[in-house]
Amino acid sequence: xxxxxxxxxxxxxxxxxxxxVQWEAWGFQVCGEAVNGKKALExxxxxxxxxxxxxxxxxxxxxxxxxxxxxxxxxxxxxxxLTGFSEFEYARQSLENGVFQYILKPVKRDKLAEVxxxxxxxxxxxxxxxDLIQQAEESRSLLxxxxxxxxxxxxxxxxxxxxxxxxxxxPMSEPPVPVAESYVCAVLDVDNLGSxxxxxxxxxxxxxxxxxxxxxxxxxxxxxxxxxxxxxFDDYGRLVLLLLSPGSNDDRLPARITSIxxxxxxxxxxxxxxxxxxxxxxxAVSVSASYEQASxxxxxxxxxxxxxxxxxxxxxxxxTITPQEFxxxxxxxxxxxxxxxxxxxxxxxxxxxxxxxxxxxxAADYGSVRTVLSQTLYSVLGYMAEQGHDLDLQMNDERxxxxxxxxxxxxxxxxxxxxxxxxxxxxxxxxxxxNLVLRAKKYVAEHYRNDLxxxxxxxxxxxxxxxxxWLFKQETGVTFTTYLTHVRMDTAxxxxxxxxxxxxxxxxxxxxxxxxxxxxxxxKVVGITPKDFKQRxx
Numbered sequence: 399x400x401x402x403x404x405x406x407x408x409x410x411x412x413x414x415x416x417x418x419v420q421w422e423a424w425g426f427q428v429c430g431e432a433v434n435g436k437k438a439l440e441x442x443x444x445x446x447x448x449x450x451x452x453x454x455x456x457x458x459x460x461x462x463x464x465x466x467x468x469x470x471x472x473x474x475x476x477x478x479x480l481t482g483f484s485e486f487e488y489a490r491q492s493l494e495n496g497v498f499q500y501i502l503k504p505v506k507r508d509k510l511a512e513v514x515x516x517x518x519x520x521x522x523x524x525x526x527x528x529d530l531i532q533q534a535e536e537s538r539s540l541l542x543x544x545x546x547x548x549x550x551x552x553x554x555x556x557x558x559x560x561x562x563x564x565x566x567x568x569p570m571s572e573p574p575v576p577v578a579e580s581y582v583c584a585v586l587d588v589d590n591l592g593s594x595x596x597x598x599x600x601x602x603x604x605x606x607x608x609x610x611x612x613x614x615x616x617x618x619x620x621x622x623x624x625x626x627x628x629x630x631f632d633d634y635g636r637l638v639l640l641l642l643s644p645g646s647n648d649d650r651l652p653a654r655i656t657s658i659x660x661x662x663x664x665x666x667x668x669x670x671x672x673x674x675x676x677x678x679x680x681x682a683v684s685v686s687a688s689y690e691q692a693s694x695x696x697x698x699x700x701x702x703x704x705x706x707x708x709x710x711x712x713x714x715x716x717x718t719i720t721p722q723e724f725x726x727x728x729x730x731x732x733x734x735x736x737x738x739x740x741x742x743x744x745x746x747x748x749x750x751x752x753x754x755x756x757x758x759x760x761a762a763d764y765g766s767v768r769t770v771l772s773q774t775l776y777s778v779l780g781y782m783a784e785q786g787h788d789l790d791l792q793m794n795d796e797r798x799x800x801x802x803x804x805x806x807x808x809x810x811x812x813x814x815x816x817x818x819x820x821x822x823x824x825x826x827x828x829x830x831x832x833n834l835v836l837r838a839k840k841y842v843a844e845h846y847r848n849d850l851x852x853x854x855x856x857x858x859x860x861x862x863x864x865x866x867x868w869l870f871k872q873e874t875g876v877t878f879t880t881y882l883t884h885v886r887m888d889t890a891x892x893x894x895x896x897x898x899x900x901x902x903x904x905x906x907x908x909x910x911x912x913x914x915x916x917x918x919x920x921x922k923v924v925g926i927t928p929k930d931f932k933q934r935x936x
Contacts, residue, residue, distance in 0.1 A: 400521055401429040405438040405452035405464065406480075415451070424511060425518040435459030439467050447475055448521055449498075449514075454481040469496045474524070476517060480505060543630035546640055549682060550583065550632055550689035578642035583676040583688040584655055585696045586610060586637040586662075588669055589704035592801025593811070598669075606666060610637045613661045617654060632689070636696075640685065651675060656707055663705070670704035672696060672803070677710050700764045701757075703804045714761040719770065723755045723762070727770050734774070735781045738820040745816060749809055757805070768799050771812055778816065782823060834859060835873040838866075839881075846885050847909045852878045886910070887923045894932045901928045 402421060406412035416428050429447060432438035436459040438450065450468060452461040465477050477496065482503040498520075499513050547553075588606065591599060611629050614637065618627045628640040641651065652675065659671045674695025676688035691710035698713045699706040730752035737743045752774070756762050802808045838855060855878070856863040870878045886908040893904045905916035905928075920928045 399427040400425055400448040400518065401446060402426040402449045402451060403429055403438060403442065403447045404431045405433075405435060405450065405456070405461065406431075407433050407453060407456040409433075411453075419507075419510065421514075424514045426514060433457075435461060435464030435467075438464055442468060442475070443471060447472070449476045449478065449517060451478045451480055454479060465497055476521065478513060478517070542628050546628050546630040546638065547632065549640070549685040550638055552686040577682070580643055580678045580680055581682065581685050581688060582641045582651065582678045583685060583692040584639040584641070584651070584673055585632065585676075585689070585692040586614070586639070586655070586658065586671060586673040587696060587803070588662075588666075589672055589699065589803050590670075590801075590807045592798055593807055594669075602666065602669070606669075607631065607635060607637065609665055610658075610662050610671075613665065614639060614658050617658050617661065621654075632693075636693075638689065638692075652707060652709065659705065659707065672699040672704065672706040673708075674698070675707075675709045697764055700767075700804050701760065703806060716761050716763045717759075719756065719762050719766045720759070723759070724770065726755050727752055727774060731774055731777050731781075734778050734816060738778065738782065738816065738823060745813055749813055753805065753809060767805065768808065771808060772799050775812065775815055778819065782819065831869045832873060834861065834866075835870055838870065838878075842882055842885055846882060846889070847907065849909070850882060883919060883923060887920060890916075890920060890928070891924065891931065894928060897932060901932065904928065 399422070404412060404415050406415065412431055412433070416431055421428055426449065429445065430441050432441060434456045435452070438452065439459065441447075442450070450464070452464055454461040461479055461481070465479075468475050468477060473496070476498040479497050479500045480503065481501075498517060501509065501513060588602065588610075591602060594602075611631075615627075615629055626642050628642070630638050630640075632638050639655075655673045655675065659673055662671045663669060674692045674697070676691030676693075676695065679685060679688045695708040695710045695713055698708045702708065730748055733743055733748045734745075737745055737748060753767075753771075756767060799808055799811060802811060837859060841855060841858065842850065852867055853863045856866040859866065861869075867878060870881070874881060876884075890904050890908045893899055893907065894901070899907070901917075902913045905911075905913050908916075910916035910919070917928055920931070924931060926934075
């Protein structure tokens with residue numbers, strides 16, 4: 399339904415036009431009304447309108463001035479002048495301002511229907527034309543994206559069947575990608591997407607990359623050089639810009655890319671973006687070389703951090719990790735294992751020392767550094783498993799580290815994972831220790847009458863006696879000997895209350911062969927002698 403806005407200063411006429419004309423039957427819907435051009439313009443600036451039906455003479459702003467403003471702001475809007483003035487000058491000015499139709503008052507319904515039915519056809523034709531143009535542009539854009547993807551990855555730009563002998567490509571009205579004197583690739587990407595929460599990751603994968611492309615194209619369009627750049631994505635989902643014949647404008651390219659990165663960061667608050675720029679090549683078949691250079695320049699954010707922009711010629715050549723650097727990492731593994739199992743050392747210091755030499759020397763191969771750090775986590779886990787720790791942890795470290803784009807974030811991830819491992823071990827140890835003490839208490843309840851010692855019980859539980867002594871006090875708050883004494887004395891009190899046995903018989907029953915020692919311990923725990931306790935019970 400086409401949206402119609404009515405402007406008329408006379409209330410009776412305006413209300414009659416709004417309420418007494420069956421606009422819907424002609425394909426229109428009244429979306430608003432105003433008493434003068436100024437009020438109408440305020441609405442039109444903020445809302446979608448297809449047609450404006452306006453009087454000429456009105457206070458504040460007349461219909462002709464309104465027409466000039468509307469055509470300047472939104473030239474696609476159709477304007478119909480409805481007025482009682484038949485002078486030629488009004489008609490001439492209306493036509494000069496792009497007015498669709500000039501109608502005299504009083505207007506007849508059939509005349510109004512004739513104008514708006516014809517106007518509906520014009521609008522439908524314009525809409526269909528826009529849709530066809532948009533579809534053609536989208537098809538061309540998709541074709542260019544596909545060819546750009548083929549170019550940057552060194553694949554043929556023609557379908558396979560066209561390369562076979564005797565086969566020819568069907569004729570095209572114009573090539574899908576313009577031929578240029580030279581080409582320069584730039585690769586843009588979001589930083590450390592893997593460090594964000596899943597909600598952000600899913601939203602960005604759904605909308606973020608498309609918005610990056612739109613912001614990039616808008617930037618070049620605003621500078622009037624939309625046709626000098628192609629925009630698409632590589633096999634890794636990163637945004638690729640191919641600049642055609644940059645020439646003297648090559649020096650402005652970093653500033654343009656920086657502006658695009660800033661716009662992306664503004665659109666996705668809290669996220670940062672980096673880019674790499676390759677060197678210029680003369681032929682389309684060499685575009686893949688410029689792309690590889692741009693991709694390598696982007697990857698240097700591994701050392702420079704988020705929000706980086708590098709040109710291919712400005713980054714150093716990568717090297718392999720030296721044996722000395724690898725040895726530093728292996729030494730750190732032992733310290734990390736000690737930190738986790740015994741709590742000795744400082745995690746931040748250990749991690750800093752682990753990569754200090756790599757950072758100092760610089761330009762170590764990114765993949766090698768990632769692999770070494772991933773293996774460090776696996777080695778620590780393996781050591782903990784050898785020590786008997788059953789870790790309930792989800793291990794996706796290699797994939798998680800691969801989704802982080804700079805060394806600082808990777809080290810931060812390693813620290814978090816190591817602390818998670820430490821926390822899990824502590825939790826596991828607490829649970830195991832609690833279960834061990836419960837088993838010990840049960841054994842005491844069943845064997846307190848025997849000659850029971852801490853060493854004998856520790857041997858029965860297959861644990862070190864010193865460790866068991868420490869653990870028992872940690873869990874119960876008393877030593878094992880004190881706990882055993884209280885169990886025996888509680889049983890002795892119950893037996894003495896029943897008054898069915900003599901004191902020395904009770905002593906022997908609860909594990910004391912020495913009557914005097916029993917009496918001494920009973921008074922120490924209860925506060926009175928067994929004999930007095932028995933008398934009070936009577």
